[in-house]
Amino acid sequence: MSKYSFDLKLKVVQDYKQGLGGYNFLAQKYNSNDMFQVRNWIKAYQSFGLDGLRRKRQSVSYSTEFKLNAVNLYLTTEKTYRELASELQMNNPALLKSWVISYRKQGELTFAPKLVEDLEKSQ
Template sequence: MAKYSLEFKLKIVQEHLEEKRGINCLAKKYGFNCNTQIRKWIHAYNELGEEGLLRSRKCRNYSVQFKLDAIELYLTTELSYQEVANLLKMNNPPLIANWLKTYRKLGIDGLSKQKGRPPTMSKKKRNEIQPLPSEQSQLDKLEKENRMLKIENAYLKELRRLRLEDEQKMNESRESFTASEDTFD
């Protein structure tokens, strides 16, 4: 069960927005040691409405590309984790911080690693002939390498596309500059 109910969070947020009560005043009134939690609720409510205050009950699986986009957005802008999470419609900003930490430590491999307990084998697979452990590890290694090459390929394609766009913009600006020089001659 969540520590704070949706009704309680809404009550505090409404009190702040409608009655113009300060965050420090609300923190003191409701017995919070600091105002950080209330500030997060207000920010989440302003960005996502009531959904921002709901506790997410479903485990979301984010793709590696989504994680990379979130990290890139955080690193290339001066947005906080909270603001990036709001832009991406997530209500768990620390998740972005964890992705960044993992990415810095393990690279893309860390972002693609499956978490939790592996799924149990279906009955159909139990009846199939299983490869030898050495063959299986080699197969896993090749699949991982294939996945990494696909990610790298997608990254390089996007980088190339962006570079070509920049070059095209530069050529257009040169042409317009040259055309403006010709009119002065």
């Protein structure tokens, strides 16, 4: 996946806010060729402000409890991945989606290796 500069993402968001084009037009204008990426930048900005456009230098590690709670919330509400991720202060709805898919295939066992690590850390 290509990395895009903060400045480019900000220009795209500013153009969108000023009504200078939709996702597809702005993707073409800025040579992204991916209107979904443009949409993701705009949604990230709307949810998290400028921080939503910055690349994370460190990956975030979520506890097993957090993952199970997030999956349960998704399965028991009518919220989209994006809505729930925003509510949970996650900037990556695709990560939540991958947890749900894994959970549907393997149940809670999908997080079992992490469960063992969490138990060992708590002792």
